[in-house]
Amino acid sequence: MPEHTFRVNGEQVTVDVAGDVRLLWVLRDILGITGPKYGCGINVCKACTSHINGRAVNPCAIPVKDLRPTDEVTTIEGLPATVGEDLHPMQQAWLDHDVAQCGYCQPGQIMAAVALVRRVAAEGREITDADLDGLRNICRCGTYFRIREAVKAGAENM
Amino acid sequence: MTAGSNGGLDEAIGRRRFLGYVLAAPTLVAAAELAPPAPAADARLPSPELTELLDLTDVMTAAALPTSGLISVEVNPDGTVSFALPRVEVGQGITTSTAMLIAEELAVPLERVRVTLADARPELVFNQLTGGSNTTIATYTPIRVAAAIARLRLLAAAAAELGSAVTDLTMKAGMIIDRSGGGIDIGALAEKAASTKTRQVAVELTPRGNFAVIGRPHNRIDALDAVTGRKKFTMDLDIPAAKPTMVCRPPTINGTVGSVANLAEVRTMPGVTDVVVISTGVAVRAETFGQCIDAVRALKVSWKPGTAEGKSDESVLRELEAAELPLGLRPPAPTVEGKFTFYFRSNSALEPNCAVADVRADCAEIWAALKSPIVAQRTIAAKLGLPPSRVAVHVTEGGGSFGRKLFFDAALEAAEVSQKIGKPVKLMWHRADDSRQGRTHPMATSRVRVAYAGGTVLSYKQRHTSVSTDLGHGLGEIITAMAARLPVGDIGFSQTFFHLSQAMSYRFGASSQLLSETDKGFNTGSMRNVYSPDVTCARELIVDQLAARMGKDPYRFRHDFLRDDRSRAVLAKVAEAGGWGRPMPVGTAQGIAFHAEYKAVSAALVEIDCRPETVNRPIRDGVTGPRVTKAVFAVDVGLAVNPRGLEAQVMGCIMDGIALALTSSLHLDNGHFLEASWDNYFYTRQWNTPPELQIIIMPSTSEEPGGAGELGVAASMAAVACAYGRATGTMPTSFPINHGTLSFVPKPTVPPIPQSPADGLNGAR
Numbered sequence A: 001m002p003e004h005t006f007r008v009n010g011e012q013v014t015v016d017v018a019g020d021v022r023l024l025w026v027l028r029d030i031l032g033i034t035g036p037k038y039g040c041g042i043n044v045c046k047a048c049t050s051h052i053n054g055r056a057v058n059p060c061a062i063p064v065k066d067l068r069p070t071d072e073v074t075t076i077e078g079l080p081a082t083v084g085e086d087l088h089p090m091q092q093a094w095l096d097h098d099v100a101q102c103g104y105c106q107p108g109q110i111m112a113a114v115a116l117v118r119r120v121a122a123e124g125r126e127i128t129d130a131d132l133d134g135l136r137n138i139c140r141c142g143t144y145f146r147i148r149e150a151v152k153a154g155a156e157n158m
Numbered sequence B: 001m002t003a004g005s006n007g008g009l010d011e012a013i014g015r016r017r018f019l020g021y022v023l024a025a026p027t028l029v030a031a032a033e034l035a036p037p038a039p040a041a042d043a044r045l046p047s048p049e050l051t052e053l054l055d056l057t058d059v060m061t062a063a064a065l066p067t068s069g070l071i072s073v074e075v076n077p078d079g080t081v082s083f084a085l086p087r088v089e090v091g092q093g094i095t096t097s098t099a100m101l102i103a104e105e106l107a108v109p110l111e112r113v114r115v116t117l118a119d120a121r122p123e124l125v126f127n128q129l130t131g132g133s134n135t136t137i138a139t140y141t142p143i144r145v146a147a148a149i150a151r152l153r154l155l156a157a158a159a160a161e162l163g164s165a166v167t168d169l170t171m172k173a174g175m176i177i178d179r180s181g182g183g184i185d186i187g188a189l190a191e192k193a194a195s196t197k198t199r200q201v202a203v204e205l206t207p208r209g210n211f212a213v214i215g216r217p218h219n220r221i222d223a224l225d226a227v228t229g230r231k232k233f234t235m236d237l238d239i240p241a242a243k244p245t246m247v248c249r250p251p252t253i254n255g256t257v258g259s260v261a262n263l264a265e266v267r268t269m270p271g272v273t274d275v276v277v278i279s280t281g282v283a284v285r286a287e288t289f290g291q292c293i294d295a296v297r298a299l300k301v302s303w304k305p306g307t308a309e310g311k312s313d314e315s316v317l318r319e320l321e322a323a324e325l326p327l328g329l330r331p332p333a334p335t336v337e338g339k340f341t342f343y344f345r346s347n348s349a350l351e352p353n354c355a356v357a358d359v360r361a362d363c364a365e366i367w368a369a370l371k372s373p374i375v376a377q378r379t380i381a382a383k384l385g386l387p388p389s390r391v392a393v394h395v396t397e398g399g400g401s402f403g404r405k406l407f408f409d410a411a412l413e414a415a416e417v418s419q420k421i422g423k424p425v426k427l428m429w430h431r432a433d434d435s436r437q438g439r440t441h442p443m444a445t446s447r448v449r450v451a452y453a454g455g456t457v458l459s460y461k462q463r464h465t466s467v468s469t470d471l472g473h474g475l476g477e478i479i480t481a482m483a484a485r486l487p488v489g490d491i492g493f494s495q496t497f498f499h500l501s502q503a504m505s506y507r508f509g510a511s512s513q514l515l516s517e518t519d520k521g522f523n524t525g526s527m528r529n530v531y532s533p534d535v536t537c538a539r540e541l542i543v544d545q546l547a548a549r550m551g552k553d554p555y556r557f558r559h560d561f562l563r564d565d566r567s568r569a570v571l572a573k574v575a576e577a578g579g580w581g582r583p584m585p586v587g588t589a590q591g592i593a594f595h596a597e598y599k600a601v602s603a604a605l606v607e608i609d610c611r612p613e614t615v616n617r618p619i620r621d622g623v624t625g626p627r628v629t630k631a632v633f634a635v636d637v638g639l640a641v642n643p644r645g646l647e648a649q650v651m652g653c654i655m656d657g658i659a660l661a662l663t664s665s666l667h668l669d670n671g672h673f674l675e676a677s678w679d680n681y682f683y684t685r686q687w688n689t690p691p692e693l694q695i696i697i698m699p700s701t702s703e704e705p706g707g708a709g710e711l712g713v714a715a716s717m718a719a720v721a722c723a724y725g726r727a728t729g730t731m732p733t734s735f736p737i738n739h740g741t742l743s744f745v746p747k748p749t750v751p752p753i754p755q756s757p758a759d760g761l762n763g764a765r
């Protein structure tokens, strides 16, 4: 079987699996990295949101063969290390606002929020209500309002 | 947010003593037996309104009493305190509120309390069912009694250790401190306080006026795990050899397998280990879920018809019409009437149906988030041909429930597959399966007629007609088992349930609310708040009409007709906080609604924007529609153990109410539901979320805690519907209001699940 090499949360990994298997399953079923959740498998719910080279992606829609050896995949598990802390400021904001209910969507929500804040900062502006409206991640527990508050608070400390 | 306390009540009632046990064990284990006597037993019936004296909460709490004594609190030598909660955490925050009860009685920091979920314990009979917003109500006293007994034992052990009288000791932050300031950690006392014999102990609980933990807002104890990805859901468990498994499902609801043309071929696909026909379809086990998806899509199956062949929204509507109970003769007075339609809705959680099963020749082990684990254990054992004692059922934390996890469809399937192939499986439903073959809130109609004369309402009649709600998960058994003690005679349990959950909160003269059900061909269940959102929405819309007819303001009218101060207080609160009656631009409006249930009262005020520029704002693959721009909600549940948790539940309920009123439904077409994705089924998204939200927890008026997991849905849905009616000038009669417009292209039913896209890198943002 073909081998695929890329980086996950700061480590180089090599997996032996068919190239069209989507990254979500490589992470979860082969590497045992279960932070990214399955909620649809068709790039809609955003529960699997992770980062590749710092930008938000949905691993359920990425064939593993598309990754290059230098590509850095960051899942929720690896997020704190990107700032050299035990918790990323966005995770801290999530705790401060007691956002999580069942928690199933929250890794994806946090990863999407971090990428949004970075994008908005790169554009040299503040987060707007329209930016928050544009977050597509489903939360079936309906934590949306606390998510909005936490994203704004997390942005302050990023 | 305010959370009141009322120490005076304790004195008025007097300090009650409760009995419990210290169990024989190497470390301190205290157990509780007694809870307040069942109020249901000798309830009389002075009024036709059943719900006033005996609501569903009473029935469930009473049923739980005989076995409550089996729950135990254990103090460990490392200073932690453990408790196995015979309920399931699915996001409602009960592990946190439970830890708070223990922390209160034992004066330990919350971080030291370890709440786990108990495996299925058949000896608990009815006391292991999570539902009806009942957990806090049923466990509030027994858990505190167990913890209080542990406290007594620790104090006695500390007294011996420190050479001090018990009365000279205080407990603080997990330490027991004497007058001289010397202290000892409870962990150091855990073994000394243990008992070699099981014995009964009487104890007093901390009086309400002294509460330091209960009634104060607290963040969730599992929050850190949730935000770091460490929280383990069923599919995250590492059970040896349990490989990904999915099921190829029929194109119509509950269809079954006729024959499979290419079983052998699919078995040779990359990663696939097994393919087997089961009662619900064709199961595939593979190295990854991605390879399961490929295999499911490759299967060539000929299907036999299901249980809703050929049915559609229109045909079910006709069935409902035929089943509708008559409203009776029109009274000789002016009337207001309305008929409302509520389409099927999905109670899918974000975590799809899933379970892990390892079935061997003579035993089985199951892992799943189960709200009725005892019923699950019994049913799975019967299916496998094993005695229940040989089936271990582990309850895992669930990624949402909304009624879905009262059932154990995936656990039963996983057990069947594992037995057939002789290997452990990690079975998960695809999102499309969960939406199309999963449980639903049944389609229903509600017909209301109110008669009035002058300033008086003479009568209120409501006839709710629904596709059958499947209550066969244990909740039904509870009510059936308690039926002899209920003043409702021998009517079936769904009618009983309906009666018990619907209160008539207004002084509307002679009132009658009846349920009739039809068609058991659908996979239904008790979706969050069950009948109440629809029933309340219909009623509150008619109340608005009635107020207009009687020349009154909708808020004033409700205030005048509500029965008690507690109800009026929540309504007045939202009117005041939400600025009821403020001038609003054309095309926007406020709506207000009230709902009482679970020994709680609630009111919602919302503002909605129905102007074209808002309704038509562009969002890719989403329903925008009218926007709720503000929501204000007031709730009085009695004692709120954790006001921050209650606020979270109400927030979720508001999002549900918005979805039910405006955007979320399933379209039934030719025996199947069209929705197969979160971009088909329009649950509230960020772009539908009210930018302004205020939740007010009323100062408590009761000594006992109230349930809250679903309470807020009904008033929220109703207030949104009322606001929509006032903004557009037309009372909506069909829900959700966008149901008539199909806002997506339906996915094929064969193959039953869509392939994952492969262009994910292009979307990097």
Ligand code: FES
Binding pocket: A037, A038, A039, A040, A041, A042, A043, A044, A045, A046, A047, A048, A049, A058, A059, A060, A061
């Ligand atoms: S699972 Fe990847 S977006 Fe839903």
Ligand code: FES
Binding pocket: A100, A101, A102, A103, A104, A105, A106, A138, A139, A140, A141, A142, A143, B091, B350, B399, B400
């Ligand atoms: S917290 Fe449960 S889905 Fe978001």
